[in-house]
Amino acid sequence: MLFYDFEVFKYDWLVVIMDTDTHKTNVIINKSSELKKFYENNKINIWCGYNSRGYDQYILKGILCDFNPKDINDWIIVKHKMGWQYSSLFNRIQLFNYDVMTNKIQSLKQLEGFLGNNIKETSVPFDIDRKLTRAEIQETVKYCKSDVENTMNVFIQRKEEFTSHMSLIKAFKLPLKYINKTKPQLSAIILGASKRDHDDEFKITIPDTLKIGPKYQYIVDWYKNPLNRDYTKKLNTEVAGVPHIFAWGGLHGAKEKYSGEGLYINCDVASLYPSIMIEYGYLSRNVSQPKKYAEIRETRLKLKKEKNPMQAPYKIVLNSTYGAMKDKYNQLYDPLMANNVCITGQLLLLDLIEKLEPYCELIQSNTDGLFLKIDNNDTFKKIKSIAHEWEIRTRLTLEWDTFKKIFQKDVNNYIVIHEDGTYKSKGAYVKKLGSLDYDLPIVNKALINYFTKNIPPRDTISNCDDLLEFQKVVKASSKYKYAMYGDKILNEKCLRVFASRSRHDKGVFKLKSEGKNPEKFANTPERCFILNGDLKGVNIPQKLDRNWYINTTIKRLNDFGVGE
Structure with a gap:
């Protein structure tokens, strides 16, 4: 594997390429012929960079096409245009590029900071309007080498991301060139999706398995009202004594600043969105063979039961499809089906809350699950019995867990503690920090x-x-x-x-x-x-x-x- 990074100035450019096989560091400065030769000798290799999908790969391809790298740099950085839009010639260049950046909000410098590394910037300004001096070149090379080394470090910390990427390619027999795609893009390819135009974004369907009584019928009616079919609209209301928000992005309700001890239940809907897409036919209409998505789920469940690690790539396709249906740049883009999935999930969870409300205290409801407080194990059996009827009717499956103590700031920040002292937490305040988010x-x-x-x-x-x-x-x-x-x-x-x-x-x-x-x-x-x-x-x-x-x-x- 090759790890690389470009630095581009008005009259100079350089690239540092570190080879993990030979352990050699290659530095090329202003010599396009040398870069072309290196590329030809290594074009079957995987090239890794940080934000290389959005920047470095196009600088490399531009130099190979004899373009001025500064023009491409300004196209991307100054004009905020996509690198692939610069020239169709880029499509002809084979490059197995893997981007180590998984979160566009986080810069490499931030991650270096979390790791406790040196995050000092170079003193050489990138807008310098002359050729760099020898000393400035040396400093820039040192700075660039540090970035490549840190990219390698981040890659190691997130190796499972690369492994899952490669497992997708191997499991579905995709060509290696697709390593440059994101997971949602790969999911679209695997499902054979073709972009189609849709003009029915809010022609939503209320699921026929829904059974909501008079008490909460007004919430269903809110979604039926054409005046509310606007992403800025939301319904603030109370459900089971807890403030809730119903809108177009998932169910949220919680007792704020709540803490307690006793017998608590966490019931989650297993694979809520994938299950709804399959059971209710809400998969993107851009997929030519919808049965393939269901087959992927069946294969994944079979492999999971066998404890086969190859279940992982199938899970990625299942879980990334919903988000891709809301991305207008993805081949799976189908906002109506995305809305149907989200609304069905909210209303069916409301349905479950309504049935369980007389037997428990609702602590939180959040997209695909509930936190409940109950009196004793007999009540737990009663709740499971009621929930089983809901599972049969809705064709969804619940997973159960218990805990003894909870501290809850709001719906997105909480910690629950089990009988054995282990805990589960969510939110910036109490999440389990990793080396790449080591903040306070x-x-x-x-x-x-x-x-x-x-x-x-x-x-x-x-x-x-x-x-x-x-x-x-x-x-x-x-x-x-x-x-x-x-x-x-x-x-x-x-x-x-x-x-x-x-x-x-x-x-x-x-x-x-x-x-x-x-x-x-x-x-x-x-x-x-x-x-x-x-x-x-x-x-x-x-x-x-x-x-x-x-x-x-x-x-x-x-x-x-x-x-x-």
């Missing part, structure tokens, strides 16, 4: 320790001696011109900050344009210090303000309705 980890750990072990936040934070645990990584997006430290404009737009006790330290801000007021980065201290270098071996300085992290944790506890 000490606060997350302090919250989890309090919820699961009743350890005071002060103890967790005061006893930690790893500086990485206290980092907050922020980035000024492309909408902003600068990042600022106090009133000082910074070269970097991605910053790693720490709360400071020093009165000499400032806050961090972002500025959209000259004359505008700077905006404070969210969730950052009033006073902080910046450490954008490598954190390995860096000791905690005395000026680190641990109290800021303690107070932040306590504030988040209060957001859950819990006092320390």
Whole structure:
């Protein structure tokens, strides 16, 4: 495999290519003939980059076609146009490109920051209006090498993404050139979808298996009313004593700032959206052979029962199809069927709530599942019996779990704790952090320790001696011109900050344009210090303000309705 990254200036360009087989680093500067020769010798290889699907592959192809790479750079970066639109010649060039970037919002610098690596920017401006000096070239090469090394690191951290991508290609016998496609794009290819125009986006169908009584009929009527067939419209109402929102993107309802202990049930609909698409015929009408989708589900269930890891690519196709039906650039795009799936899911879940409401306390309902509080196991049996009738009628399957304790901020932020002490959590405050989203980890750990072990936040934070645990990584997006430290404009737009006790330290801000007021980065201290270098071996300085992290944790506890 080859990992590569381009840097493009007005009068210079360079590329760093690291070969994982030979362990060689290739640096090519302004020599298109050398790049062409390298490409010819390696065009059967897989080329990996960060955002290479949107940028680097087109710089490479452009140079191979003898175009000016700066023109392509400006086409993509300045004019915000798609690289493939620049020239049809790009389609003729074989390139097995794999993009390591899985989240367009996160830059490579952010991920490097989470990993504790050096995130300092090069001092060589990309809009420089002259040839680079030898020293500037050397610095840019060093900067580019660092980016390639970090791309390799991110690839290793997310290797399962590459594995799942390749498993799709292998399982469905697709040509390797499709490695450059996203998973939803691959799903469209696998299902044989062909783009079609549809003009019936809101001609929705209410499922014939739905049985809603008079109490909640007004919710069904809301969807039937043509005046509400607008994505900006939503219905705020109360269901089973809990505030709910019914709209066009899934069901949401929860008791906010709720905590409790007792016998709780979590019932989820297994593969809700894929099941609805199959059972109710709501698969994209762009698919020529709808039976293939059902066959994929059957194959996946068979492999899953056998505990065969090859079930994974089949699951990807099943789960990515709904999202693709809402993407106007995907061959599966069919907004009516997407709306039918979503509305059917909401109303059938409302149907279930209505039947169970007399026997339990509803804590939360969210798209494909419910949290319920019950009195005892006899009630649990009663609920399962009622739910079984619902399963038979709706042709959907429920999966059950129990837990003993819950702390819930809102529908998207909660932690539930099982009898054996294990827990499940959702939301930025309490999610299980990985190495590539390691943001304010000490606060997350302090919250989890309090919820699961009743350890005071002060103890967790005061006893930690790893500086990485206290980092907050922020980035000024492309909408902003600068990042600022106090009133000082910074070269970097991605910053790693720490709360400071020093009165000499400032806050961090972002500025959209000259004359505008700077905006404070969210969730950052009033006073902080910046450490954008490598954190390995860096000791905690005395000026680190641990109290800021303690107070932040306590504030988040209060957001859950819990006092320390």
